[in-house]
Amino acid sequence: MNDSRNKKSPNRLRKARILVIEDSADHLLLIKNALQQSFTDVEAVIMTDEHTAIHYLEECMQTGLRLPQLILLDLYLPERENGWAFLTKVKNLNPEVGQIPVVVFSNSCNSEDIAESYDRGVASYVVKPMNFTEWTDYFQTLKEYWWETVLLPNTHSMY
Amino acid sequence: MNDSRNKKSPNRLRKARILVIEDSADHLLLIKNALQQSFTDVEAVIMTDEHTAIHYLEECMQTGLRLPQLILLDLYLPERENGWAFLTKVKNLNPEVGQIPVVVFSNSCNSEDIAESYDRGVASYVVKPMNFTEWTDYFQTLKEYWWETVLLPNTHSMY
Numbered sequence: 364m365n366d367s368r369n370k371k372s373p374n375r376l377r378k379a380r381i382l383v384i385e386d387s388a389d390h391l392l393l394i395k396n397a398l399q400q401s402f403t404d405v406e407a408v409i410m411t412d413e414h415t416a417i418h419y420l421e422e423c424m425q426t427g428l429r430l431p432q433l434i435l436l437d438l439y440l441p442e443r444e445n446g447w448a449f450l451t452k453v454k455n456l457n458p459e460v461g462q463i464p465v466v467v468f469s470n471s472c473n474s475e476d477i478a479e480s481y482d483r484g485v486a487s488y489v490v491k492p493m494n495f496t497e498w499t500d501y502f503q504t505l506k507e508y509w510w511e512t513v514l515l516p517n518t519h520s521m522y
Numbered sequence: 523m524n525d526s527r528n529k530k531s532p533n534r535l536r537k538a539r540i541l542v543i544e545d546s547a548d549h550l551l552l553i554k555n556a557l558q559q560s561f562t563d564v565e566a567v568i569m570t571d572e573h574t575a576i577h578y579l580e581e582c583m584q585t586g587l588r589l590p591q592l593i594l595l596d597l598y599l600p601e602r603e604n605g606w607a608f609l610t611k612v613k614n615l616n617p618e619v620g621q622i623p624v625v626v627f628s629n630s631c632n633s634e635d636i637a638e639s640y641d642r643g644v645a646s647y648v649v650k651p652m653n654f655t656e657w658t659d660y661f662q663t664l665k666e667y668w669w670e671t672v673l674l675p676n677t678h679s680m681y
Contacts, residue, residue: 392614410634429650458637458641459637461641462637462640462641463547463640464640464645464646477673477675478617478618478621478675481620481622481623481675482617482620482621484643486623486645486646487623487667487668487672488672488673488674488675489671489672489673490673501671504663504666504667504670504671505671507583507666507667508646508663508664508666508667509646510603511663512648512660512663512664512667513646513647514631514636514647514648514649515636515647516636516637516640516647516651
């Protein structure tokens with residue numbers, strides 16, 4: 364067993380990378396601010412549609428560029444079919460890419476959207492918060508869970 | 523959109539159910555205590571091997587018994603092949619069962635175990651903490667993430 368884990372930061376926050384896929388300029392602003400407050404040492408790669416996000420992941424694989432360790436996906440980009448298309452592609456692109464946990468952020472509380480997202484292999488489904496304070500709270504929880512509790516895949520390729 | 527979500531408890535903590543699959547009596551004691559402290563209103567169903575866990579889920583489907591909303595899985599039961607076998611079965615048993623997020627709790631920090639777990643569709647991989655205080659901290663984070671931030675599948679069938 365390779366027990367090199369740092370107790371309060373198993374994923375070594377520094378230099379980690381998150382891929383954010385969001386088409387709303389307003390929500391992107393809130394997400395960027397919340398990321399800056401909570402994930403101070405995490406680089407966020409922002410994409411506004413599923414095609415450029417898949418292209419970016421393909422490019423990472425081809426060039427050896429460091430993959431993101433977590434993907435935040437807006438489901439409606441602007442239709443949910445865009446989010447479904449991203450999920451289908453990302454889970455079949457390459458085993459290393461398929462392992463990256465995807466957290467859906469959506470305005471929708473529709474139970475079909477929730478069920479279909481879990482069916483398509485998302486790690487979790489979060490309804491977008493209502494105001495900036497809540498966004499910050501949510502990202503703080505995300506950090507405590509994904510960076511300080513969970514061991515993410517591809518941690519070895521972070522440096 | 524059915525926005526009936528309660529801000530700080532989207533999954534309505536009361537009467538929720540977690541399935542815990544753990545073969546170590548010591549760890550089970552720690553988990554039970556941590557659950558009692560953090561998930562006061564959550565019913566934990568405890569199974570000590572993958573066969574009885576799958577049997578329980580099959581029984582839920584056959585009898586209409588309420589499914590768990592989250593599964594905590596010890597990977598080595600006692601071999602990791604037992605954990606892999608559970609993951610293969612649970613993801614193919616039934617769409618509703620396959621949607622339940624599985625959080626692996628393991629002593630292993632082995633990168634192959636982590637990668638293989640994410641390959642097999644786990645929502646996240648957590649290395650078991652070292653002492654009771656840490657177990658309680660981890661379960662507090664789990665509660666804040668899975669019960670107060672995320673929307674879990676099958677929430678409609680909780681009552």
